[in-house]
Amino acid sequence: MHDPEIILRFLAAPTDAGQSGSVSAGRVLEWIDKAGYAAAARWSGGYTVTAYVGNVRFSRPVEVGDLVEARARVILTGRSSMHVTVQVSSGPPSTGGVEPATQCLMIFVAVDGEGRPTPVPTLEPRTMEERLLSAWAERRTDLRAQVQAVMERQTYSDAGTAPREVLRFLAAPTDVNWGGKVHGGIVMRWIDEAAHVLVTRWTRNCRNVAIFTGGVRFYQPLHIGDVVEVEARLLHTGPHSVHVGVHVRSGDPATGELELTTFCRTVFVVLDEQRRAAAVPRWEPASDEDRALDEHAMELVAIRERFGE
Template sequence: MTDTVNGMERSPSPEVTLRFMAAPTDVLMQGANGVHGGRVLEWIDKGAYACAVGWSGAYCVTAYVGHIHFTRPIPSGHVVEVRSRIAYTGRSSMHIVNEVLSADPRELIFTRACDCLVIFVAMDENRRSTPVPHFEPRTDEERRVAEAALSRVQLRKAIEEEMLKQSYTESGTGPSMVHRFMAKPTDVNWGGNVHGGTAMEWIDEAATACTMAWSGEQTVAVYAGGIRFYRPVHIGDLVEVEARMIRTDTRSMAVTVHLRAGDPREGTGNLPVALHASMTYVGVDLDGNPLNARPFTPVTPEDRRLEQHAVTLRELRRTYSPQPMFRPLREEPQYPVN
């Protein structure tokens, strides 16, 4: 297909592949056995952004990231591929499926480390949503992936509604961590807003600090979901990232994270929510083997309500049973969630 942007005819591609080396600077802390989850989320956002902009011919913003299982670590020094492709388009939205694979450069046998769905929205010069070219699946595989993306629509709405019902006050006793800092010019993208991937890296860092402080162990993200973007973050904004643990299972720790941002002259009490997410972590030993979690016992009514919230989110994912977006490549060892 062809379309016209700024008077020039172009033939947009529905897919993009980024390839690069995982660097030592992609590892969050000394002794970690792989790239941290936040950096992987940043890579996914960049690949999906390139795909969205290439398809729409417009500036695009991240609206939603969901259902990411981190099945294995990506070692520093591996060749990484981020494969992003259009699955479905709405009026101004693009549902983009992404998979992250890596390989030892001496062998170049790529295996999947995680996959997810990202939704981008195209914007015009006035920062209003603008129509995008329609994507028409042509092959059986493209039709299958489109159906898988659509099977997640109701689940996404149900998760968002459940997350918006919750409130977080000082009466909660769950372990928490708050990071505060200013958004810098180096954090922003080509449209002048903070990269969605950078914001996701921030939430992973706060949640990692929270779970490490509670467990006394190195922790890694094994799941991220319900990542909803509500407003952009700008240069000079005061950013507050609050992570709170709400439930522990045998090995896993469920964490909710809220990123708030706004004018620092207005103080920290009224910063609007820019992003929220639910994430799951496990503690690991020096060899990367999962450890049992230190139990968190709910004390207050708020603690018990938020613990049930974590259970409800898990039940919603089981109830809706979204179709898999990717066919298995090979069996890979996975971090246990329970």
């Protein structure tokens, strides 16, 4: 029998901290991907790749020094795909108790040595809990399809005047995963870092944190030595929130040609000195594309609300 669940436990280190003093969302996303990969790899019995990460909601911060528990569980399987829920909880190691900090649904695909999808064992729900989780994952297929369609048809061009930030660098050997490519969790950390830079420059406040990341679709692998371009663009501002779209592109530095690797949307809030949500400067769309992006962000919110997310 394949075990569908795995639990990783460790301490949050000082090097995991972000600008707010708590563990950065990017680091938590790395942990989520590692735990999800461990569960998917054990279930499939081989190498797997991250295909999608959705609905990552950060309900409370993870503090430096906390005992962290990342619980990953395979809840639905396709021919070569595995739907995995991941919950990250944390708490003081002196008590041993942990409370949920974030959770999400991930999709992994099992691949062979040539990167081609390969079959995985079928998960047969046996308990009421397992049947409910499997049915929940199947219902989310419609939500994921709607979100992906909305995100893929949106235009991002130089006609937009919205604030943006672009980070460019080389994918380093230290970013490698077990398959010789860049770890999906590393890519999600870059997404968080680029969005953080954008939000900091817009609000002039570095105490900002992600509260939501969703629609993370991995289109193709990113290789060690590639030129990486992470572009964050402001989409919408609320009274206390900043909605950001992030594109990750990569390619051979010899040619300079970059292709889309990953795309997602993330939402940040700014904190005051008491770590409460602070007011955010309002962004006013100035061009047709600006207005389209603003409406696009609100459409994504409306889709999730219709599904009760």
